Structure formats: C-alpha cells, structure tokens
Amino acid sequence: MTLTFDGTVVVPAADPDDGEQTAAALAPHLTSSSAVIAVNVIEKSGGGIDKAPMEQREEYADEIFERIRRTLETTDATVETDVLYGTDVVERIFAEAEDRDADAVVFTAREGNRLAELLTGDVARRMVKEASVPVVALPQTDA
Template identity: 70%
Template sequence: MPLTFDGTILVPAADPDDGERTAAALAPYLSPSSRVIVVNVIEKAGGAPDKASVEQREEYAKEIFERARAPLEERAGSVETAVLFGTDVVETIFDAAVERDVDAVVFEPRESNRFVELLTGDVAHRLVKEASVPVVALPRNEG
C-alpha cells in the first residue's frame, strides 16, 4: 500500500530552497483531503540582539511560503502557512504541531556534515528523537 497523507501535516521549512525541495518531495504523497501547514520558525535570541529585524525575517518567510506553495497546491486540499517565534526551533515546531492537532510533522532532511551538526545541533535528528507527534522524514530527492 502506498504512503499517503490524508490528514493534517505540519511542514517546517528553514529557507526558500528547503521549502521548495520539501514541498516537491511531499507532493506525490498528498491527497485532496490533505491539509498542509508550512511553517517557518523565527528563532528569537532569548535576550541577545537578533541578527535581523522581525520584518526582515517575516519577508524571508514569505519567500519560503511562495516557493513551497506551488507543488503543494496542485495536490493538497488546503495549504496554510504560519510564521512561528521561539528560542528553540524543535520545541517551537512541536508546540505548533500539538496546538494545531496535526497527524504528523513531515520534513526532508537537509544535507550537512557531522561537524556542522555537532556545532549547530542537528534539527532533523532532534525532530526524530524528541518527537511528541509522529514524524516522517521523506527520502532525499537528489535532483
């Protein structure tokens, strides 16, 4: 039986390329009853000065959403977007997932090396390890 998402799924996207790539990888698994919520987390510095203004980051999120929408709207019943704010990206994603009563968090792991993961904390690894809702890692689409 092929995998399909016919409920509500939350899709975190870190940047425009990630959003577009993940949306393209996800689209074949959607059905007309799928509800997709694409989110971008604006990480707050927790008291330290932010690197960019909230307005700049919200504009960046709009670009992410624009690039993610096209492949999703062709297949999903509905596509929503949300900008989330938090000091911990993974916690913020799961808080939103629980708040929106999603069936799963779905993402495509980004390519990185172990050194970068060690320094930055691997969000993909934490999404799977700290899951409070089902998490699906899509196969990487090498295209």
C-alpha cells in the same frame, strides 16, 4: 506500500530551497483531504540580540512559503502557512503540531556535514528524538 497523508501535517522549512524540496517530496503523498501547514520558525534570542531584523526574517519566510505554495499548487491539498517565533526551533514546531492536532511533522533532512550538524545542534536529529507527534522524514526528490 503507498504512504498518504489524509489529515493535517506540519511542514517546517528553514529556507526557500528546503521548503521547495520538502514540498516536492511531499506532493505525491497528498490527497484532497490533506491539510499542509507550512511553518518557518523565527528563532528569538531570548533577551539577546536577534540574528537579523524581524521584518527581514518575516520577508524571508514569505519567500519560503511562496515556493512551497507554488510546488503544491498541482495537488488537491489545502495549504496554510504560519510564521512561528520561539527560542527553541524544535520545541516550537512540536508545540504548533500539538496545537493544530497534526497527524505528523513531515520534513526532508537537509544535506550537511558533521561539523555543521555539531554546530547547529542537528535539528533533524532532535526532531526525531524529541518527537511528541509522529515524524516522517521523506527522501529528497529533484525539485
């Protein structure tokens, strides 16, 4: 069976390497009718002190998006990018997917150890458990 995404997919990326790896894994599954919405969620502290200056975080998102665009430029898919803001990364990703009437949220699980997963709340696991639209976890490819 060949998996293709003929509609809209939301692709969250946490950092430039993550974005590039996900785009590389996604590229073979795209068609001319595919629409990729690459997103980076800037987590707000909800009243506390943010982790880094907003401008610095937005520049980082631009770097993520550039790597995704470069990786997907050989496909016929349309690619949009959007910086999202929220206090809960997973909730914000699914809210965007619903707002964009996406067919799926697509990502590659990042490698990490169990301790890191426990400390970060394991976003990948939450994305699968709390899904409000279909979620596809692609295997990593060599980017």
